[in-house]
Every structure is written in structure tokens, then in C-alpha cells.
Amino acid sequence: MELKNLSLIDNNLVKFLRKKYPPIEYKEGLDREKFLSQSIFRAGQRDVIHVLEHLIELQQGAKNAK
Numbered sequence: 001m002e003l004k005n006l007s008l009i010d011n012n013l014v015k016f017l018r019k020k021y022p023p024i025e026y027k028e029g030l031d032r033e034k035f036l037s038q039s040i041f042r043a044g045q046r047d048v049i050h051v052l053e054h055l056i057e058l059q060q061g062a063k064n065a066k
Contacts, residue, residue: 003062
């Protein structure tokens with residue numbers, strides 16, 4: 001699928017997702033295995049947010065190039 005075929009991504013959606021899925025910080029006494037598991041899962045969620053932000057930049061660049 002090409003970038004030009006994607007619907008425009010709403011910047012407000014990305015802001016919402018950043019608030020909903022903040023980085024997880026280690027707290028003293030937290031089970032390390034549980035923290036590691038949650039951190040890995042959250043990293044995947046945040047990676048999707050980064051990809052959406054990158055797509056927004058590309059879409060804005062393509063829009064400004066027209």
C-alpha cells in the first residue's frame with residue numbers, strides 16, 4: 001500500500017495515544033519480571049505511535065509539495 005492511498009491521520013489521535021500509553025517507569029518493589037513484560041508490551045504500543053507520527057510528517061510533506 002502506498003502513502004497516497006492512506007487516509008489522513010489525525011494529530012489529535014496521536015496526542016490521545018501518547019497520553020493513554022505513557023512510558024512505564026520502574027517503581028521500587030515492583031516484580032522485575034512483571035515490569036519487564038509490561039515494558040516490552042508498552043514499547044510496542046509506543047512504536048506504533050512513532051510510526052503514526054512519521055506517517056503524519058510524510059503526509060504533511062506530500063500535501064505541502066503539491
